Amino acid sequence: MKHDAEISFRELLRLILPTLVCMVAALAFLKIAHAAYILPLPSPALFPDNEVLFHQSRASRTRDPASIILLGDSTCLMGVDARDLSSQLPGQPHVRSLALVVWLDLRVYAEVLSDFARANPGQVQTVVLLVCPTKLAGAPTGSGLWNQIHHSTRPGEIEQPGTLQSLLGLQLLRENVFSHLLETPLETKNVAFLGFSSQLETYQTQHYGSMIEQGTFFVPVHGRTNQWRLTPDFAAETRDFRSKMPAGCKLFIGLTPSPKSSSTPFDRANRDEVLRQWNQWMHADGLLTNLPPVLPDLYFSASAHLNELGQKKYTQCVARALAAALQDAPAKEPAQREAVLSP
Amino acid sequence: MLFNSTEFLRFFALFCAGYYLARRNVRLRNVLIIVGSYVFYSSWDYRFTGLLLFTSVLDFLLALGIDKSSTSAGRRTLLSTSIVLNVGVLVVFKYFNFFQDSLANLLDALGFHAHLSDFDWQVVLPVGISFYTFQSMGYVIDIYRRKIPACRAFLEYQAFVSFFPQLVAGPIERAGHMLPQFHRVLPIRVEQVESGVWLIIIGLFKKIALADNFAPLVALVYDHSIPSAATVFLGTVAFAAQIYCDFSGYSDIARGLAKLLGFELMLNFNLPYTATSMRDFWNRWHISLSHWLRDYLYIPLGGSRRGEARCYLNLAVTMLICGLWHGASLTFVLWGLWHGLGLIINRWYIRHTDWLPRLPRWFAWSVTMLFVLYGWMLFRASSLDSILVFNRALADFSLPNWLWPFVRNLVVLIIPLVLIELKQRRADDPSAPVVLARWPRAALQAALLLTVIVFWEAEPPPFIYFQF
Secondary structure: OOOOOEOOHHHHHHHHHHHHHHHHHHHHHHHHHHHOOOOOOOOOOOOHHHHHHHHHHHHOOOOOOOOEEEEEOHHHHHHOOHHHHHHHOOOOOOEEEOOOOOOOOHHHHHHHHHHHHHHOOOOOOEEEEEEOHHHHOOOOOOOHHHHHHHHOOOOOOOOOOOOHHHHHOOHHHHHHHHHHHOOOEOOOOOHHHHOEHHHHHHHHHHOOOOOOOOOOOOOOOOOOOOOOOOOOOHHHHHHHHHHOOOOOOEEEEEEOOEEHHHOOOOHHHHHHHHHHHHHHHHOOOEEOOOOOOEEOHHHEOOOOOEOHHHHHHHHHHHHHHHHHHHHHOOOOOHHHHHOOOOO | OOOOOHHHHHHHHHHHHHHHHHOOOHHHHHHHHHHHHHHHHHHHHHHHHHHHHHHHHHHHHHHHHHHHOOOHHHHHHHHHHHHHHHHHHHHHHHHHHHHHHHHHHHHHHOOOOOOHHHHOOOOOOOOOHHHHHHHHHHHHHHHHOOOOOOOOOHHHHHHHHHOHHHOOOOOOOOHHHHHHHHHOOOOOEHHHHHHHHHHHHHHHHHHHHHHHHHHHHHHHHHHHOOOOHHHHHHHHHHHHHHHHHHHHHHHHHHHHHHHHOOOOOOOOOOOHHHOOOHHHHHOOOOHHHHHHHHHHHHOOOOOOOOOHHHHHHHHHHHHHHHHHHHOOOHHHHHHHHHHHHHHHHHHHHHHHOOOOOOOOHHHHHHHHHHHHHHHHHHHHOOOHHHHHHHHHHOOOOOOOOOHHHHHHHHHHHHHHHHHHHHHHHHHOOOOHHHHOOHHHHHHHHHHHHHHHHHHOOOOOOOOHHHHO
8 A cells, every 4th residue: 555645744734825824914903903902892792691790780870760778698699679769769869789799708799889879979768678588697798800891891701711712812703792692591590581681681670770680489398497697707708898988878788588488487576686786886877677577489580589479579568668768757957968979 | 521621731741652652553442442431421421431331241242142142032032121221321321310200290189199299309310422322222232133243342341332532412322433443453554534623623613613602692692582473483493493403412512532542433414504405404414313213213224215104103113212312301201203294295206296296406405494494493402391481482473672783793703613514515524624835824724723723612512412
């Protein structure tokens, strides 16, 4: 058998090199285009998990007529529909949810509020802070991702080191180019309802920053019971939060409900006691103790998140509680209301 | 070890280094192929390498026996032994769970449910078993029919059965085509490398950039949503594209890898979605399986030689087996029968409608594609209940919230596929872009490769056909 027909090293190089040259040229072009701000910014709908944070980050710096701000973790984000709350409150004041997620600490919540107050001076009159009991018990928190999202010089870009894509600079292709062509399907329970992250963005916009989680909560066989506990570590961030509250704002705090299957006979008393303890650091204008500490399981999509039915029910509860609290709370001085405290 | 994994890239680079040194020594090269293939296969589950060895030793010896046997009874006995053992292995590993569950359901219905858990054995399906069993069985039948001489070199036969580029998902090769390649030194020509590189790139592109991005669209409809006519139609279009890109992508990579080693594998897909009849479709889709079934099942059953009714029955039986080959599930049985029905109608139409005007090409294509799409719905549905739900949903004309983003994704992903297919169709050559000039081809290959890297996953999703 003759072997002279075999490919030579030179031929192999001639075969491969043009492709490699084109790849290097394309990568160089990407880098230059990025440096020259020619590439479009990443689509906010690229990473469904971060989409909520992107939305709230943008909302905190946007002109908005809201005078009532909802703050809190994801139980507040999913549990109260800001649009419905607005329509159920006397006088139908504008409500905006700037609620975030449980693993961001209260200082981040305060930062969002401060930014909103700065973008909309003298407008915020009431802040409602709703968190899940787990947060008071000391759920681990951090702010790394938030800082990347909120303080990035190029909004929407998040560094993801360590992958081949980021090593070659190809994340630019995915985030800045492909993200505008391909929608990202959701992987959460919302997939059947919203389908894609862009729909999530649309939903959040239409509902003044609130979100929704579809589904039904399946009670675990060995269900856990509620733990009513306030960790002393929470004091510092609570005080920092309080100090950054816009002046003249009324602050109401409350705890979001748990499923009935994890309830104990003393939930209401325990919840109120923990709230009172927390308020020794917070000095809120009112405690939302007339909110239900537990709700039936069918209102939940997960152990802490309410579903559509639960959100509707809980929003009504919050509307009633807030209306009563606003009636009871003393009015602040107009001058105080105008002032905006910066950090 | 998936073709679309970093682990495989490392394995193949290492294998190539050894292969290029050993390629001029047939025996050494074949040993290297066998060792490499067993390493490749054992990366899934080393225990099943014994099964692969068993199948190849068994058929090698039985084929030798058939070749030597002087009586037709002896030859037939040995052939039957091979078929029974091969099919037996398939039944045990592939259908045991199905039969057990069916028996359990039956006993349950009869009131004997007390001790069913005692018999609840779950047999793990060895990857690629349907492919290499059919390939090995085809060899024995060819020997029986005296189409090829029996292979006397075990290493060559073993390398043929276990050849890793096509071991786990085909193409189901023919001994007459492949064994001679294991018998001689194969020069690795520049055109082969050129075409091989292109096939690997396009195969990876189809799998990683297209199929894996179609997958969540399909899952959205089939696993999560409340179905309606619109969602079922769009989801099934997405699945048709996914399964084609996934499987033809695998076949392209397999052919490309083989070319880099100097081997030529058969074409497994030839623009199937351009088919204008069901017969045409099966001449273009999974060609190695459809031709295997034609040659080793349909024709021995009598084909079209024993009258019209028998021909229709043969088509139905062949496609039923084709459905069962994919797995022990009633959904696959229905899919097979559906295609059998399509082929029967196709044949009836050809034989009985000479007096009718020929259907316009676009109409024939549309009807064929709708038929194929309905078949994919049967194939993808997880159960008979799901099929009923999807059928009922065809009368529901509501639209989901996510219709437009879904359509947009579908269009964005289908455009590159259509462009590639159009180019191939116009050139009448499945490796068409290779005929481009050097720099345009390099630019195209670079664009495809960059896209592949963009979507490359550290933990890649497996190919759909691995489960068969």
